[in-house]
Amino acid sequence: MANEIAIRIKFFSGIDRELKLENYNHEQGLAMNVPAGKRLKWALRTAGMPAFSNHAYFRSGERISTRAKLRNGDEVTCLKPSGGG
Amino acid sequence: MREVIGSNNRILEIDLSTKKFTVSEINKKDRNMYLGGKGMGLKLLYDRMEPGVDPLGEDNMIAFTMGVFMGSGAPCSGRFEAVTKSPLTGIMTCSSCGGPFGMALKTTGWDAMIIRGKASAPVYLAIDSKGVQFKPAKGIWGKDMNQAEAALLKEGAGALVIGQAGENLVRIANIRSGHRFVGRGGMGAVLGSKNVKGIVAKGGEIKIVPAKKEKFKKIVRRFNKYINNNPVTSGTYRSFGTNSATIACNTTGTIPVRNFTGGSHGEVHKISGETMAERFKTKWDTCKPCTIMCGHKGTIAGEERHIPEYETVHLLGSNLEIFDPVAVSDFNELCSKYGMDTISLGGILGWAMEATEKGLIKTSLKFGSTEGVADMIRDIALCRGIGKDLAQGSRLAAKKYGGEDFAMHVKGLELPGYEPRGAVGHGLGYATANRGGCHLSSYVISIEILFNMANPFTPKWKHYMVKFMENLFAAINSLHICQFTAYAVMFEPFLVKVSPFPLLKVLMGNMAPLAMNLMDVSLFPETWHAILGKHYIPYLGMLKFIKAGERVHVLERYMNTREGISKKDDTLPLRLLTEGRKCDAKEHTVPLEKMLKKYYKSRGYDENGIPKKRLLRRLGIKIQ
Amino acid sequence: MHIPDHYEFLNHSKIISGKCALETIPAELGGYDAQKPLVIALKSVVERGLKKKFIKTFSNSMVVLGGIYDEVREYAGISLAQDAAILFKARGCDSIIALGCGPAVDLAKAVNVLVSEKIDNLSAHYEGAAIKGPLKPLIVVTAGRSNGREAANALVVDNRELVSDFLCPDVFIIDPRMTPGSCGESVAESGATAMAQAFAVLTDRGINPMTAAVAHPAMSYLAEYLAKGVKRPKNRQASVALANASVMASAAYSNSRPGMANLLAGELAEATGISAGRFERIILPSVIAAMLKKKAWIEDDLYLAAAGIDGYAATPAGERTQRGLEVSLNIVGGLKKVLPVSLSEMKVQKHFLEKAAKAAAAKSGKRFTEAECASVLAQAWDAAGKVK
Amino acid sequence: MNINKYPEIVPGRKFLKEFYVGIMLWVVGRALQVAAKVDKEVKAELAKLPNNFTLRMMVAPEKAFPLFFYAKLLPSFVTDIGLLPYGIQMFLHKDKEGNIKYIGADPKGKKADLSVIFTSIEAAWLVLSFQESTATAYMHGRFVVEGDLPHSLTFVRALDIVEVFLLPKIISGLAVKRYPKWSEMSLMRKFWKRIVIYIRAFTIG
Structure with missing residues (x-):
């Protein structure tokens, strides 16, 4: 399809383990092709994530919500909220 | 075993100069106003200490105070507080520690301990419910923390020790109890200046019982439920430790890189909590008692070590542009051997690297290179060469050599790992x-x-x-x-x-x-x-x-x-x-x-x- | 007058003071064959809105400002100097103007060394390498708080001193548009520094005719204008007088030996991180009180400078030393309302005093002992040197 | 380091002051020319200057704005006259016969024997708006003299007399070193010469 954009989703905080992704590489992340105009929620559901509310999503240093529209070449970081110490 | 309801309320005041001790009580009003722990420590020193004393002098006092929670069985309550005037900052410093000493001192029957004066020769203090014995520290003075603690633990359930750094009055020296540290503000140097190598508490002499047992049980149940439901305390902390925040902070540009010139770096995932958990097969190793379980240990370079915490990883790692978890762990181990605060040390090394780059000092340190870092850590701990000046903290080092504009400290205390x-x-x-x-x-x-x-x-x-x-x-x-x-x-x-x-x-x-x-x-x-x-x-x-x-x-x-x-x-x-x-x-x-x-x-x-x-x-x- | 066996005096700077002094900069630059200066400005001066006035004075001249580097705050560090040097090279500048006193001048001197010697940092010079030849022309426009080192043949960057006769600024511009202070406190601090320096010069046993001649008007200006300048920091006349006093005191002092007040204040400032001017204000009265008590002999110049010829002539020769000290005490006392008067009020930690006394005595070259320093500090602790 | 944060600054121009100073230089030049013809004292003073002598008064810098791009954009006849590329100037020439003549503001092809150079437009403004007398201004370094100093003193003395002629006492009192007493200069002569010089300066020269 012509209107397809390439995005990359990186999972941290053990989300990749929960999703049971095979051969997952932290550096590369999960490359996906999604139809243009879709939102992050759609992409995550396609990747197999059951629930979204407890996670945080970042796109180039900015926090986004699952309703954010995806753009071509986006790199979305997905992690669980955490504290340092 | 004797049972004590609520709290001991007893204070042990030790004068090292005269080798005597007195016992007093925490009065009720103070208990209500200052609760215990940090508040009580500050209040005790406020009443006893004059302003303007030399932190490394005889007049400085150091207080170790336990809170009410300690020993009662409340979740995550295995922590005690140390309060003194810091040689690094020249002002009051309070540091919290989760080592076994707190429990040992509390169950020996003391809620607080204040040390003043200066021993004429190196000693260690052995504490039981009757009081304190001053024992010569001939055998352990000059030993590193591991050996000294092992020696002291023969006499009691919990010990505090200082390493060579503390003995050499390194202003970032810390005090160790178990694998937890009274870290910040150079408390180790205060004990070192008093010629105290360690303190050991017998422990297990009394049992703390909450006054309202039923209510307390109910509350603890709720407490545990909260902790276990929370995604941070039960999820990320439990699986990856404090270092789990690395990626989040890197993504938002809040980690220190290259002595606080940058906020994120492409290689940070190499030292993140997730990577370490996977690579070093971590398991829990925490304060006691604990429900959160953020402390981890794992197999690094063939031996079992404590996994570096978030601050250590960022100050000794990304702040120096070193993204090798094994190297960071090596530095961490050196610190816990000699007894130095990893945060302050990282700040000082960052300053030293930048100062070297700008030609203010001459060292072999360089951003991004592990070469010479371990040697420099040893030099700082043992006060050799330029390490002697770096051991004074980045503020005083910058006063001597210049570079105050990139000495990353506030009031003398080096900044932690958030930009x-x-x-x-x-x-x-x-x-x-x-x-x-x-x-x-x-x-x-x-x-x-x-x-x-x-x-x-x-x-x-x-x-x-x-x-x-x-x-x-x-x-x-x-x-x-x-x-x-x-x-x-x-x-x-x-x-x-x-x-x-x-x-x-x-x-x-x-x-x-x-x-x-x-x-x-x-x-x-x-x-x-x-x-x-x-x-x-x-x-x-x-x-x-x-x-x-x-x-x-x-x-x-x-x-x-x-x-x-x-x-x-x-x-x-x-x-x-x-x-x-x-x-x-x-x-x-x-x-x-x-x-x-x-x-x-x-x-x-x-x-x-x-x-x-x-x-x-x-x-x-x-x-x- | 006493003739020293030997003395040296170096003051390289031309001082242009008065109305429209700023407008002479293009002509002065022309004298050095320079057309494109880099301006190194104090942030505080720029924030006070003096930048616009400063730029305006260059209108109708051939001079193009290569850039106004206004990142200088309280601290002069090598990283700022390196940045400014990059700017200097990128713009093809050929001279430097320091807009503001204190750190701006130090930094300008450092940049000058970096660009003239074509080096990256000053480490070689810290280790003893000499500055080889004349540097680029450096013009200082005085504004803001002085640290008393502007006219000296030294620079202090990163708390390290570098001494070379080439480091003297070429021109000092004291213009009434630039000198008015922002607040009484900063005027008082620079005044206290100048006072301590002039006092140190005039009471030094190694005084020579040139230092005396330069310190004399500085002291006279301070006696007349310090109280006024502190009360009304925006007063042009007073501010010009004080700026002059500052430059002259600093020029004389750099050819003289430091006094006890300077040394002790320097040590305490280093330990606590508070500016030396405040400590000088506190310690100077105690030093004077100690001198009064000891009935130390000093040259009459002090009294002549501070009280003027009428008072001097009316006083019997034997009392002039004594009266000179008393008048100096009064001048410092004029700063009572703006600056703290005792070390305890400043909340200096007591254990610093001992170390400061020791270090100052060591640096004095056996002119005063540790006990003397300690007793002065003890007096300064609770402001025993009361003003009459 | 981002050097664009600290832009290069090309200072502006003070057009009003420039204009005023230009006019004043013209007036001074023309008035000297006329006064040398009509007044004995000035004539005697200027006679001390050697023949074939050129005097220049100007405001530094000599080349006004050669760096400025707009000087190049202007039509060539403007720059040829020398108005823009050269600073504000005035030339007085004493020819072989000893006649003083104002010869314009264009320095092209002229060699000055004596230059009086104001260090800046502000300095010229101070002097020519009579805020500072010539003597004070020289003390304050408002102008520098290139050439023979005695000649410049001659010139200054002549200038002082001319100023007395041109300006009312209240203003010229500020400008000259010492205002002449009645015995030195009668009222009759002063007012008559004032009228003559003004008329001739603006007309036939």
């Missing part, structure tokens, strides 16, 4: 923290970045967040319970749990006082009341608890102002206030002046940052 240009409220927290550049005084970055409840770049309401969290954390550190439980207690109660996140965000961003005061932290005071057998009045009890926290914080501030602290010291390193970073397009800096003014006003300080008399009177602090 405030990505979270300005956290920057205000650094500037106003009583002991110097400290992230635990108020942890606003959790609101700004980790839970994303406020815009990290605006100064809006940040003064209030800082104030509220400072009060809360001062109170928590006086109970004394692990600060991480605050996540669970703040976010798990019903009201917060059911509110939709966007609503919370709007509330926090625009009406922070309302949002923060609606937060229900009553679990803390309820537990405290149940242990001591006091009647707890809902809500009012919580307000009283927060006010006690405010009292502790303001008392510490007031003690510091007597040592000369004022607005001029409530600042950040120049770099954070003036230079923009390459990693953010808008080149943010910290708008400190704006926030500071509002902060002083909301705190009740005058425009110079000195607590007003009215405030001290309101809080019941006696003006000396």
Whole structure:
């Protein structure tokens, strides 16, 4: 399809383990092709994530919500909220 | 075993110069006003210590205080507080530690211990319920922490030791108990200056029983439920430790890179908690008792080691542009052997690297290279060569060699691993923290970045967040319970749990006082009341608890102002206030002046940052 | 007058003071064959809005400003100097103007060394390498708080001193548009520094005719204008007088030996991080009180400079030393309302005093002992040197 | 480091002052020319100057704005006259016969024997708006003299007399070193010469 954009989703905080992704590489992340105009929620559901509310999503240093529209070449970081110490 | 209901209330005061000790009691009024732990330690020193004494002199005192929670079986309560005048900053410093010594001292029958004077020859102190024995430390003086602790633990259940760094009066030396440390502010040097190599408490002589047993049990159950439900305390901390925040902070540009010139780096995932957990096959190794389980150990380079914490990883790793977890762990091990604070050490090494780059000093250190770092750590601990000057802390080193503009410290205490240009409220927290550049005084970055409840770049309401969290954390550190439980207690109660996140965000961003005061932290005071057998009045009890926290914080501030602290010291390193970073397009800096003014006003300080008399009177602090 | 066996005096700078002094900069630059200066400005001066006035004075001249580097705050560090040097090279500048006193001048001197010697940092010079030849022309426009080192043949960057006769600024511009202070406090601090320096020069046993001649008007100006300048920091006349006093005191002092007040204040400032001017204000009265008590002999010049010829002539020769000290005490006392008067009020930690006394005595070259220093500090602790 | 944060600054011009100073130089030049013809004292003073002598008064810098791009954009006849590329100047020439003549503001092809150079436009403004007398101004370094100093003193003395002629006492009192007494200069002579010089300066020269 012509209107397809390439995005990359990186999972941290053990989300990749929960999703049971095979051969997952932290550096590369999960490359996906999604139809243009879709939102992050759609992409995550396609990747197999059951629930979204407890996670945080970042796109180039900015926090986004699952309703954010995806753009071509986006790199979305997905992690669980955490504290340092 | 003797049973004690509530709390011992006994203070052991040790004078090393005369080798005598006295026993006194914590009076009830002080207990109600200052709770215990940090508050009690400060109050005891406030009554006993003159301002202006030399931190490494005979007149300085160091207090170890246990809270009410210790020994009662409350969750995450295995922590005690050490309070003294810091040789690194020249002002009061309080440090919390989760080692076994606290429990040992408490179950020996002491709630607090104050050490003053100076022993004529190296000694170690053996404490039992009757008092203290001064034993010559011939065999262990000069030994590293591992050996010294092993030797002392033969005589009791918990020990405090200093390493060679403490003996050599390195101003960033720490005190160790188990694999936990009384880290910041150079307390090891204070013990070293008193010729005390270690303190060992017999332990197991008494048993603490909560006064209202049934109620206490109920509360503990609720407490544990909160902790186990919270995604932070039960999820990420439990699986990856404190280092789990690395990726989140890197993504938002809040980790220190290259002596705080950058906020994120492409290779940080190599030292993140996730990577370490996978690579080193980690398992739990925590304070006792603990429900959160953030401490981990694993197999690194063929031996079992403690996994470096977040701050260690970032100050000794990304701040030096070293992204090799094994190297970071090596440095960490060296620190725990010689007894030095990893945060301050990282700050000093970062300064040294930049100073070398700028031609101010001559060392073999270089950003991004592990070469010479281990040797330099040894040199600092043993005060050899230029290490002798670096051992004075980055402030004094910069005074001697220059480079004060890139010495990353506040009031002399080196900054921890959060870069405030990505979270300005956290920057205000650094500037106003009583002991110097400290992230635990108020942890606003959790609101700004980790839970994303406020815009990290605006100064809006940040003064209030800082104030509220400072009060809360001062109170928590006086109970004394692990600060991480605050996540669970703040976010798990019903009201917060059911509110939709966007609503919370709007509330926090625009009406922070309302949002923060609606937060229900009553679990803390309820537990405290149940242990001591006091009647707890809902809500009012919580307000009283927060006010006690405010009292502790303001008392510490007031003690510091007597040592000369004022607005001029409530600042950040120049770099954070003036230079923009390459990693953010808008080149943010910290708008400190704006926030500071509002902060002083909301705190009740005058425009110079000195607590007003009215405030001290309101809080019941006696003006000396 | 006493003739020393041997003395040296170096003051390279031309001083242009008065109305429209700023407008002479293009002509002065022309004298050095320079057309494109880099301006190194104090942030505080720029924030006070003096930048616009400063730029305006260059209108209708051939001079193009290569850039105004206004990142200088309280601290002069090598990183700022390196940045400014990059700017200097990128713009093809050929001279430097320091706009403001204190750190701006130090930094300008450092940049001058970097660009003239074509080096990256000063490490070689810290280790003893000499500056080889004349540097680029350096013009200082005095404004803001002085640290008393502007006219000296030294620079202090990163708390390290570098001494070379080439480091003297070429021209000092004292213009009434630039000199008015922002607040009484900063005027008082520079005044206290100048006072301590002039006092040190005039009471030094190694005084020579040139230092005396230069310190004399500095002391006279301070006696007349310090109180006025502190009360009304925006007063042009007083501010010009004080700026002159500052430059002259600094020139004389750099050819003289430091006094006890300077040494002790320097040590305490280093230990606490508070500016030396404040400590000088506190310690100077105690030093004077100690001298009065000891009935130390000093040259009459002090009294002549401070009280003027009428008072001098009316006083019997034997009392002039005594009266000179008393008048100096009064001059410092004029700063009572703006600066703290005792070390305890400043909340200096007591254990610093001992170390400061020791270090100062060591640096004095056996002119005063540790006990003397300690007793002066003890007096300064609770402001025993009361003003009459 | 981002050097664009500290832009290069090309200072502006003070057009009003420039205009005023230009006019004043013209007036001074023309008035000297006329006074040398009509007044004995000035004539005697200027006679001390050697013949074939050129005097220049100008405001530094000599080349006004060669760096400025707009000088190149202007039509060539403007720059040829020397108005723009050269600073504000005035030339007086004493020819072989001893006649003083104002010869314009264009320095092209002229060699000055004596230059009086104001260090800046502000200095010229101070002197020519009579805020500082010539003597004070020289003390304050408002102008420098290139050439023979005695000749410049001659010139200054002549200038002082001319100023007395041209200006009312209240103003010229500020400008000259000492205002002449009645015995030195009668009222009759002063007012008559004032009228003559003004008329001739603006008309036939």
